[in-house]
Amino acid sequence: AQSVTQLDSQVPVFEEAPVELRCNYSSSVSVYLFWYVQYPNQGLQLLLKYLSGSTLVESINGFEAEFNKSQTSFHLRKPSVHISDTAEYFCAVNTGNQFYFGTGTSLTVIP
Amino acid sequence: ETGVTQSPTHLIKTRGQQVTLRCSSQSGHNTVSWYQQALGQGPQFIFQYYREEENGRGNFPPRFSGLQFPNYSSELNVNALELDDSALYLCASSRDSSSGNTIYFGEGSWLTVV
Numbered sequence: 475a476q477s478v479t480q481l482d483s484q485v486p487v488f489e490e491a492p493v494e495l496r497c498n499y500s501s502s503v504s505v506y507l508f509w510y511v512q513y514p515n516q517g518l519q520l521l522l523k524y525l526s527g528s529t530l531v532e533s534i535n536g537f538e539a540e541f542n543k544s545q546t547s548f549h550l551r552k553p554s555v556h557i558s559d560t561a562e563y564f565c566a567v568n569t570g571n572q573f574y575f576g577t578g579t580s581l582t583v584i585p
Numbered sequence: 586e587t588g589v590t591q592s593p594t595h596l597i598k599t600r601g602q603q604v605t606l607r608c609s610s611q612s613g614h615n616t617v618s619w620y621q622q623a624l625g626q627g628p629q630f631i632f633q634y635y636r637e638e639e640n641g642r643g644n645f646p647p648r649f650s651g652l653q654f655p656n657y658s659s660e661l662n663v664n665a666l667e668l669d670d671s672a673l674y675l676c677a678s679s680r681d682s683s684s685g686n687t688i689y690f691g692e693g694s695w696l697t698v699v
Binding site for chain 2 (some may be wrong): 478572575578
């Protein structure tokens with residue numbers, strides 16, 4: 475089975491500061507990698523995904539993530555966060571028909 | 586385009602009872618997966634249905650069962666409820682069962698077992 479580790483359970487950051495949310499996975503086979511965001515009392519929404527090709531992927535709201543095969547990592551970054559980015563962020567690995575999720579990182583943006 | 590919808594949004598059941606949760610998949614999607622998200626945890630895969638057949642199952646006991654209907658909507662049934670079954674149950678649909686497809690989540694059904 476796959477496992478996904480999100481090293482930071484809570485990340486507080488000031489508005490307009492940069493942020494990195496870390497994600498590592500364990501896998502000996504090819505995987506697809508995803509980041510989902512969950513706002514309070516809502517379901518999960520896709521933020522971005524890596525399937526193949528360029529190892530740097532971007533979302534429409536300024537987040538980016540880089541696939542690093544040698545380090546089995548898929549860290550999420552944003553150069554300047556906004557209050558509206560406050561949410562729970564989940565890293566996920568997809569192999570076969572199953573998604574394996576990390577335990578989540580709670581990002582709190584401080585005004 | 587209609588997204589994934591789930592019902593009910595909240596419910597309370599007593600230990601030992603049975604519960605049925607319902608999900609309508611996004612239009613054009615033929616695959617539905619169910620996940621359990623306990624408080625403070627990430628979602629955990631229960632099972633997937635593809636064209637009305639179970640197509641993979643996570644580490645959940647047989648008292649968790651499901652159905653998928655010809656219109657690709659789905660039900661999750663849980664028998665003999667236990668206190669630890671209290672969680673958010675998420676339904677997700679995808680275009681098909683291939684790897685790499687994005688899964689789109691509903692807002693979930695909050696189940697409390699007392």
